């Protein structure tokens with residue numbers, strides 16, 4: 001059966017998560033194209049939390065209208081921007097507000113992003129009391145020279161202090177972000193960065209290649225970056241070091257100790273549902289009644305978001321082709337791959353709809369099908385080449 005005849009099947013809605021966007025930073029990093037804005041006259045904490053909770057009221061009503069039963073939040077991710085600019089009291093009001101409006105699973109993962117330049121031990125204690133049980137700290141590099149070239153507001157000693165403050169607050173589940181292929185970075189400097197990061201003993205590491213994003217200061221005035229061969233060698237070296245230290249690569253850029261994979265991000269990559277509240281936040285929600293999936297975006301600029309009676313700026317109901325492409329874009333990032341049943345459950349489409357794309361990608365050696373031996377389940381996985389050339393892999397699923 002081809003894509004056009006893909007049959008819709010009734011399905012249980014997928015797991016549900018919540019993303020909360022806090023859009024302010026001390027200053028804008030020259031490589032960053034996230035929806036983040038330098039703080040000018042202080043953060044309007046109270047007004048912003050009020051706006052987030054109004055936004056969530058509408059989202060909750062929407063969830064209620066699309067399903068016959070309560071759908072617990074399996075994770076909450078408070079990202080930015082720099083959420084660690086907010087006080088513990090503000091985070092408490094936000095998370096109490098979430099718990100009074102939504103069913104939150106007892107074991108929900110609740111992550112907050114922190115910039116080491118904004119760490120305040122009292123804030124961290126407040127976050128833990130509010131219910132945050134995982135921190136994602138933007139270390140970026142452990143070399144002070146590199147941090148300066150990246151325009152960061154902190155030193156490597158600040159990163160060490162941030163990790164200590166997290167642990168002192170009782171939060172041991174720690175992701176550390178590290179970037180590579182940095183201005184003037186060589187193999188030895190990159191090795192040292194990974195080594196010093198590992199010494200901080202995180203449970204999870206996100207390892208991102210620095211990219212020059214359009215409309216950033218770095219795109220306008222590019223720094224001298226390692227050439228592609230050196231960037232590959234840096235990445236390969238890190239993969240080996242991280243594996244030797246007990247970190248499993250489970251997604252293109254994500255490495256975890258056993259049991260410490262990021263459940264919130266896994267839900268994105270498995271094409272689960274999520275509500276998005278806050279300036280510029282995106283959400284994806286399946287309607288079990290109509291069999292449709294809708295994406296919703298919120299007003300991007302913080303001032304417009306704060307002022308608006310209606311925070312939503314765009315709604316899109318995904319076509320079958322959108323569902324296939326978006327599923328592929330996410331699920332092929334995962335080393336473990338997925339099964340036909342995963343695809344059917346989370347898109348409502350027949351797995352036959354994947355066949356043309358799979359055939360194209362298999363012919364190029366970008367995907368493999370592995371029979372797990374239990375009769376029914378064939379696991380579809382990106383090959384090592386598929387992970388390295390994800391854009392080529394995904395192209396086979398485009399219209």
Ligand SMILES: C[S@@+](CC[C@H](N)C(=O)[O-])C[C@H]1O[C@@H](n2cnc3c(N)ncnc32)[C@H](O)[C@@H]1O
Nearest residue numbers: 031032080081113114115138177208209210211
């Ligand atoms: C939204 S930031 C969150 C953390 C916090 N705002 C900070 O910077 O400390 C998420 C992560 O994306 C990565 N990132 C941002 N811009 C990037 C770029 N141009 N290339 C590669 N990674 C990038 C950084 O590692 C950053 O920590």
Ligand code: SF4
Nearest residue numbers: 025028029032036081
């Ligand atoms: S602190 Fe993070 S979100 Fe803010 S500008 Fe820098 S990279 Fe972007």
